[in-house]
Amino acid sequence: MKALKPLVMSGREVLPLVEGGKGVAVSNGESSGAWAAAGGIGTFSGVNADSYDEHGTLIPQIYHGKTRRERHDELIAYGIQGAIAQARIAHERSNGQGRIHMNVLWEMGGAEEILHGTLEGAKGLIHGVTCGAGMPYRIAEITARYGCYYYPIVSSARAFRALWLRAYQKFRDNLGGVVYEDPWLAGGHNGLSNSEDPRVPEDPFPRVLALRQMMNSFGLEHVPVIMAGGVWWLSEWEDWLDNPDLGPVAFQFGTRPLLTQESPISMAWKKKLLGLKDGDVLLNRFSPTGFYSSGVKNPFMQELMARSDRQVAYMPKPVGEHAAEFPIGPRGRPVYLTETDRQRAQSWVDQGFTAGLKTPDSTIIFVTPDKAEQILTDQIDCMGCLSACQFSNWSQHGDGSTGKKADPRSYCIQKTLQAVSHSDDCENQLMFAGHNAYRFASDPYYKDGFIPTVQQLVERIATGY
Known part of the structure; x- marks a missing residue:
């Protein structure tokens, strides 16, 4: 294994090892500060981060607003308060080493307001901002205003080209690096496009090489590419190190930092990770963002899969083969199915899935009455955590609606991510x-359930394993 050579990122020489920002309160000030203290780049999640009262007690994020817009404003206030709190913790834990980054989703609710509020309130504590889940054109302008570096997350050279030509070329000096996130292997939300087959993963090397060549054409030879998604042992990526075709490269780890002593996730979650098998992580399209995402195939995910499997196309009036009448809802209003689908729907009703919920795609899913009530309650209680939500039809723009029917095949992402964390x-x-999370079970480093500190993990990664 080649020795790792430091890179200058966010204004300082650091190890080319980056902690990936994750979810809601999954990478925080403790974990990111420890990663920076080990000489790398620690990244806390700026997505509805935790905040604390004067006694250090966690402040529950409870919403009192009567309307979605009022709750959305509360969410932004929580987001700013929490991100500033985590930045301060990370700064203290870093002991002046490494760099501290903040991760945000461009399509999270109030992204721009939260960025401005956080970077203003935590001046000098945050050195870089990573941003994906959308096309973050304005991230360069925002970070430059506060003397901060920006790190867009892309999954293709084409995406970076669009960002560069439209906005980033005006803020060249603040571009700290470009994160290439493998859309087939990364956790969380992924950048698969309509032209890519989710069932046919592609080798990342030619895609990253194309990104590097695109960057070089813009005079960005010195700007690092950060490889994210599918990175476990660096020895498996040794040919990427000191590769003149790829130029400066760093590696981002999202999954392995979950299993550290500083990681804030529960011990139950950590034990779950240690027992995963290959295939236990599912690339799916259930997220209310509309993006592909990857998550553990637990009962939560299995229920979503089953919910979508109990689905038939319908017509409001008899048309062609859709001539079989079927009653839906408390009043038994008729919709029209094919005869085959009518029989399927009746079998689901006979099994107790008696509530039929219409989707934006002119289909109906069948769930239990309790599940239907939960779905409706979650949609009503929406707090606007996304810029636009397919599940609740919330939009932070205009009149507060996407103009489409709420989609019961999805879920309230804020509710479940707060609960799991x-x-x-x-x-x-x-x-x-x-998708490499199953490797915890076979990696000898984690034998007998060993959970390292962040310092130990960084040292281990640097050995190639």
Whole structure:
């Protein structure tokens, strides 16, 4: 294994090892500060981060607003308060070493307001901002205003080209690096485009090489590419190190930092990770963002899969083969199915899935009455955590609606991510994870359930393993 050579990132020489920012309160000030203290780049999640009162007690994020817009404003206030709190913790834990970055989703609710509020309130504590889940054109302008570096997350050279030509070329000096996130292997939300087959993973090398060549054409030879998604042992990526075709390269780890002593996730979650098998992480399209995402195939995910499997196309009036009448709802209003689908729907009703819920795609899913009530309640209680939500039809723009029917095949992402990060329930909540998470079970480093400190993990990674 070649020795790792430091890179200058966010204004300082650091190890080319980056902690990936994760979810809601999954990478925080403790974990990111420890990663920076070990000489790398620690990244805390700026997505509805935790905040604390004067006694250090966690402040529950409870919403009192009567409207979605009022709750959305509360969410932004919580987001700013929490991100500033985590930045301060990370700064203290870093002991002046490494760099501290903040991770945000461009499509999270109030992203721009939260960025401005956080970078203003935590001046000098945050050295870089990583941003994906959308096309973050304005991230360069925002970070430059506060003397901060920006790190866009892309999954293709084409995406970076669009960002550069439209916005980033005006803020060249603040571009700290470009994160290439493998859309087939990364955890959380992924950047698969309509032209890519989710069932046919592609080798990342030619895609990253194309990104590097695109960057070089813009005079960005010195700007590092950060490889994210599918990285476990660096020895498996040794040919990327000191590769003149790829130029400066760093590696981002999202899944392995979950299993550290500083990681804030529950012990139940950590034990779950140690027992995963190959295939236990599912690339799916259930997220209310509309993006592909990857999560553990636990009962929460299995229920979503089953919910979508109990689905038939319908017509409001008889048309062609859709001539079989079927009653839906408390009043038994008729819709029209094919005869085959009518028989399927009746079998689901006979099994107790008696509530039919219409989707934006002119289909109906069948769930139990309790599940239907939960779905409706979650949609009503929406707090606007996304810029646009397919599940609740919330939009932070215009009149507060996407103009489309709310989609019951999805879920309230804020509710479940808050629950999984603040409880022991990792069975009935969404667990984002990278597709290599099954390697915890076979990697000898974690034998007998060993959980390292962040310092130990960084040292281990640097050996190639």
